[in-house]
């Protein structure tokens with residue numbers, strides 16, 4: 382059924398690290414199927430905001446709803462269910478280096494409640510094909526390039542058919558051409574119906590792809606949908 386509820390809705394939120402307020406009075410929605418960049422200079426709060434959305438950093442003031450979960454009152458036992466609805470992609474790849482690609486993906490499926498071995502195999506093949514790595518299941522991470530490892534991380538994030546992908550500098554450690562390929566993959570995933578919130582310092586991407594931008598700046602989150610801001614300021 383079609384519903385028009387946003388996938389992310391943040392209202393009057395204040396984001397703390399310890400006793401330090403990092404971002405204040407944060408208000409924005411992300412609609413299903415939107416692609417949104419998250420920018421801001423280093424230390425401005427991008428990762429803190431993403432961590433709040435996947436319930437790694439408790440939200441102490443204000444409200445946030447993500448994929449139907451109220452983040453400010455989410456119970457620890459519900460966090461794994463929230464994380465099944467969102468895919469998370471970090472800058473450093475965070476694959477288990479001592480296990481094959483297949484075992485890395487199986488680990489996540491087991492941890493998120495998959496039981497049927499045949500279905501798990503099928504799903505694994507599907508997500509690996511989707512990221513262009515159909516033949517990589519038996520490889521160890523070190524046998525893959527940096528770009529391929531990041532594709533495995535994206536495949537892993539797609540296992541549970543998330544409604545939104547949260548990506549923190551997913552192209553940060555990659556050569557420009559490799560980064561372009563990864564970005565295209567995110568665009569394809571978005572076109573197939575998954576919202577994307579991507580933190581990036583990559584100015585070229587922002588210039589080339591005029592998606593909506595949220596910018597962490599001086600303790601606030603500015604939104605290109607509602608305010609003009611200068612892209613040329615330091616990212």
Ligand SMILES: Nc1ncnc2c1ncn2[C@@H]1O[C@H](COP(=O)(O)OP(=O)(O)OP(=O)(O)O)[C@@H](O)[C@H]1O
Pocket residue numbers: 398399403421422423424425426427428429430597
């Ligand atoms: N675990 C933590 N404990 C205490 N303070 C933290 C912690 N993590 C981040 N901070 C502080 O919170 C502020 C925002 O950091 P955050 O990592 O969210 O910024 P960022 O915009 O993601 O930076 P970068 O672009 O470098 O990744 C910084 O002042 C940082 O020092």
